Amino acid sequence: MTIEVLSRPGRRPYPPRVTATTAPFWEGLLEGRFQTTRCDDCGRFSFPPKVICPHCWSRRILWHELSGNGRLYSSTTIHAAPASFRQEAPYRVAIVDLEEGVRLATRLLGGGPATLDSPVRLVALSYDDGPLFAARPDGGCIASVGLAPRPG
Amino acid sequence: MSRRVALVAAAALPCGKWQTPADAALQVLEHEVLASLVADAVAEAGIDRRDIGSLAFAQCRPYTLQKYFATFMAHYLRLPCTGTVSETLGNGMTAGLAFERAVDDILLGRAKVALALGVNFETATSAAEHMMSSMRATGDVDFQVPFGFTPIAWYAMDAARYMHEYGVSREAIASVAVKNRRHASLNPLAQFRKLITMEDVLAQPMIVEPLGLFEVPPRSDGAVCLVLAEEEVARATGRPYALIRGRGFYHEGAHQISEVPNDMTALAAAQRSGQAAYAAAGVGPSDIDFAEVYAPCTIVEVLVSEALGLMPRGRGAHGAAESETSLGGRIPICTSGGLQSRGHPAYVTPFYTFVEVLEQLQGRAGERQVRDARLALTSAELGNYNAALVHVLEAVR
Numbered sequence: 001m002t003i004e005v006l007s008r009p010g011r012r013p014y015p016p017r018v019t020a021t022t023a024p025f026w027e028g029l030l031e032g033r034f035q036t037t038r039c040d041d042c043g044r045f046s047f048p049p050k051v052i053c054p055h056c057w058s059r060r061i062l063w064h065e066l067s068g069n070g071r072l073y074s075s076t077t078i079h080a081a082p083a084s085f086r087q088e089a090p091y092r093v094a095i096v097d098l099e100e101g102v103r104l105a106t107r108l109l110g111g112g113p114a115t116l117d118s119p120v121r122l123v124a125l126s127y128d129d130g131p132l133f134a135a136r137p138d139g140g141c142i143a144s145v146g147l148a149p150r151p152g
Numbered sequence: 153m154s155r156r157v158a159l160v161a162a163a164a165l166p167c168g169k170w171q172t173p174a175d176a177a178l179q180v181l182e183h184e185v186l187a188s189l190v191a192d193a194v195a196e197a198g199i200d201r202r203d204i205g206s207l208a209f210a211q212c213r214p215y216t217l218q219k220y221f222a223t224f225m226a227h228y229l230r231l232p233c234t235g236t237v238s239e240t241l242g243n244g245m246t247a248g249l250a251f252e253r254a255v256d257d258i259l260l261g262r263a264k265v266a267l268a269l270g271v272n273f274e275t276a277t278s279a280a281e282h283m284m285s286s287m288r289a290t291g292d293v294d295f296q297v298p299f300g301f302t303p304i305a306w307y308a309m310d311a312a313r314y315m316h317e318y319g320v321s322r323e324a325i326a327s328v329a330v331k332n333r334r335h336a337s338l339n340p341l342a343q344f345r346k347l348i349t350m351e352d353v354l355a356q357p358m359i360v361e362p363l364g365l366f367e368v369p370p371r372s373d374g375a376v377c378l379v380l381a382e383e384e385v386a387r388a389t390g391r392p393y394a395l396i397r398g399r400g401f402y403h404e405g406a407h408q409i410s411e412v413p414n415d416m417t418a419l420a421a422a423q424r425s426g427q428a429a430y431a432a433a434g435v436g437p438s439d440i441d442f443a444e445v446y447a448p449c450t451i452v453e454v455l456v457s458e459a460l461g462l463m464p465r466g467r468g469a470h471g472a473a474e475s476e477t478s479l480g481g482r483i484p485i486c487t488s489g490g491l492q493s494r495g496h497p498a499y500v501t502p503f504y505t506f507v508e509v510l511e512q513l514q515g516r517a518g519e520r521q522v523r524d525a526r527l528a529l530t531s532a533e534l535g536n537y538n539a540a541l542v543h544v545l546e547a548v549r
Contacts, residue, residue, distance in 0.1 A: 083281055
């Protein structure tokens with residue numbers, strides 16, 4: 001296990017759909033693994049996990065586990081939210097560059113300042129109805145109510 | 153010599169709230185509004201309606217109940233066509249692509265005259281409900297939408313990154329909103345025309361940090377009909393027109409972000425499409441007299457003005473703060489009032505761009521006339537400028 005798994009009460013506001021291709025990604029999160037697809041021909045990563053390599057269109061795709069360590073490329077706090085997310089507003093989202101050279105978009109946890117280029121770590125979130133993931137400032141503790149390490 | 157295409161006339165509904173609630177006893181309906189504009193635009197063009205060979209529609213919002221809108225309108229207007237009758241969809245670029253569809257039919261010899269037209273009615277649906285749809289148009293439904301990204305959240309992250317890298321203040325970026333409102337105050341088609349100050353901008357509620365209410369686009373209804381023609385047809389009318397001199401398009405093969413880190417605020421697609429349009433027209437950024445760009449938020453105008461070479465990198469916000477991009481400045485940008493103040497009926501927004509350009513190039517822009525306006529630059533985009541469509545137009549009088 002490389003990333004922490006935090007349990008969150010309730011259901012996800014807008015659950016992702018799961019396919020045969022992406023199921024290992026979502027299942028891995030609940031086991032503390034953040035993995036994505038990597039091309040066995042050109043060696044480059046793809047995210048989200050894809051059925052072909054977007055760089056060279058090879059079908060020789062393997063799963064590869066990432067460290068979950070990265071830096072905050074950018075961030076914003078959303079106040080005007082879509083109906084499904086209204087209850088959570090305001091909330092923070094971010095673009096994170098992982099140390100393996102993979103960029104992704106996710107939630108940003110924690111209430112402190114979001115200093116760009118500062119280190120962040122990915123965490124898995126275990127909701128009642130399934131997993132999501134998020135980033136949080138590296139080394140920082142989570143003070144928010146309702147976020148506790150998952151038992152077991 | 154190959155054919156050349158001219159924009160000869162336009163008619164537009166002032167941007168604003170036009171759509172009636174579903175239960176209103178008296179409805180304002182899309183096809184009636186648009187049919188009236190078609191008659192106005194074709195009359196103004198001074199062309200024979202029998203020369204119209206193609207109808208290139210921007211697709212309507214899903215809230216428009218009349219489906220197959222293009223073919224319904226061909227019927228409503230009783231307008232047989234030998235070119236094409238079509239509806240186009242391309243997110244914020246929708247009307248830009250419909251414009252191209254009309255231009256292409258003329259270039260291919262399928263039509264002497266083509267209409268590019270459409271209506272965007274959406275304001276009877278609340279922003280929170282509308283975003284349930286638009287968030288799925290501007291993000292990966294399974295890997296981004298579940299986190300709650302909104303369409304303009306991506307632009308807000310552009311702003312955060314730009315401020316971080318270039319040490320630019322929020323106030324400098326916000327000056328674009330003040331400048332655009334000043335332009336809108338002179339535009340009868342604009343949705344918001346009351347002058348505002350920097351204090352007003354900074355006092356607004358946050359929408360998506362660091363952008364407040366006046367720095368993001370409003371919800372708008374709108375409708376436009378543009379008349380395009382072979383240059384010979386345009387010349388025969390004896391009226392001034394806008395000649396399309398150059399066009400560039402580039403899609404970077406990414407949607408919002410890809411997994412490959414890049415310089416997000418460089419707007420690579422705007423750079424590439426701008427270079428292609430300049431090359432096709434045989435001009436450079438310094439030849440341009442004014443630009444009407446697609447910029448939903450203040451920060452986007454800053455970034456695209458840099459990507460198109462109108463402002464040096466890192467200086468776009470200062471351009472507005474120091475009046476360089478104002479009417480009367482070195483390179484006026486968004487003389488219509490831009491998307492924040494002119495309004496943003498998204499699927500027809502690029503049509504409004506061409507309405508403004510035509511008025512300026514015909515010398516009919518009244519108090520907001522750019523002096524000696526000869527060369528105009530336009531842009532349309534989708535995503536976070538993942539794709540851009542740029543045109544150079546020239547006044548022929």
